[in-house]
Amino acid sequence: MGSSETQPGEDRVSSNLYRLDASGTGVEREFPQLDERDLTGISRLMNTLARLREAELLLSEASRKYMKLSDQDMRALHYLIVAQRQGEMVTPSALSAHLRISPASTTKLLNRLERGHHIVRRLHPHDRRAFLIEITPETEASARESVGRHQARRFHAAARLSADEREVVTQFLADMTAEISLDHADWARDLDH
Template sequence: MENRDSAETADRISENLYRVGMKAGSSDLVDVSDVPEAAMEEIAQLMNALARLREAETLLSEASRKYMKLSEQDMRALHYLIVAKRQGEIVTPGMIAAHLRISAASTTKLLNRLERDNHITRRLHPRDRRAFVIEVTPETEASAKQTVGRQQARRFYAAARLTSEERAAVTRFLTDMAEEISLTRADWAGTTVSEG
């Protein structure tokens, strides 16, 4: 009984994440003084939908990492390599470091681990004999596509169900929201490189 009550309470809190403190005229984080109560309810529903999307993505990411026995950073590197291969691009360790925002030393450790576990191969660069080319192995690429890739690709169906105007509105909204929460707007956030 206690577990069910706890789960119900957790669900109520989750559903109200963006309603608390978002009553018209009462937020201490944003100026909502000119926003009607009906719009506040719609905004709360929209923000909760975004929270559910983030949660679904987090759960999918965790399940895929567990299935493939990889870290989040490993998965990001492999995803980058798969996309690059699809586009016919050559990938170097420096490109992976830049994409993951990690140091050269951290990149070397990551690549050593992925190569040891047969997820990637390294070979000499065809035009620069001082550099290496990094490629995902066919087995890892197939495994990623058949599991995580197939599940992630299902987002296409949600986008396809929208009209052209709806897609434009959603794209505008997501682009605008990304800009609003960008770290370039946060004086407190540094722009340091992660040493993952």
């Protein structure tokens, strides 16, 4: 098997991780029409996606440290920011469903975020038995200045593509998401998601 082209800071093993993974699972038998050039190109593409994922993880870790919050806290705040920008009201049950955590875990998360002055709970305007959750202006500004501004740089890469190129990339990512969905993983059926 030929080696893939390595990127700066990448060793030969890392550059071939997905090539080895594909050959070990019979993918090459499923696609016999692929030649060495195709396999090298696919390997480069998969490694580029892995580097993107690594960059996202590093950014996420740095932002959590900067804001002194957990990954779950950051996901909750991100959801609240997006909902607020869209004019949506967020209830604890909506947040619980989004995060896929129990109501008890949601209560603990909200208590922690409220103690840290990241959120406020208000009475629901239409249902006095329910609460709405809102992110504080200070936390939203901090998130926007740290993570948001950096995350927005993704737009630059997308803007450099033509409309047709964006459609190809969008379709590819949607297709890959469907392919790696746990719906295709018999071994994961009994796991709690």
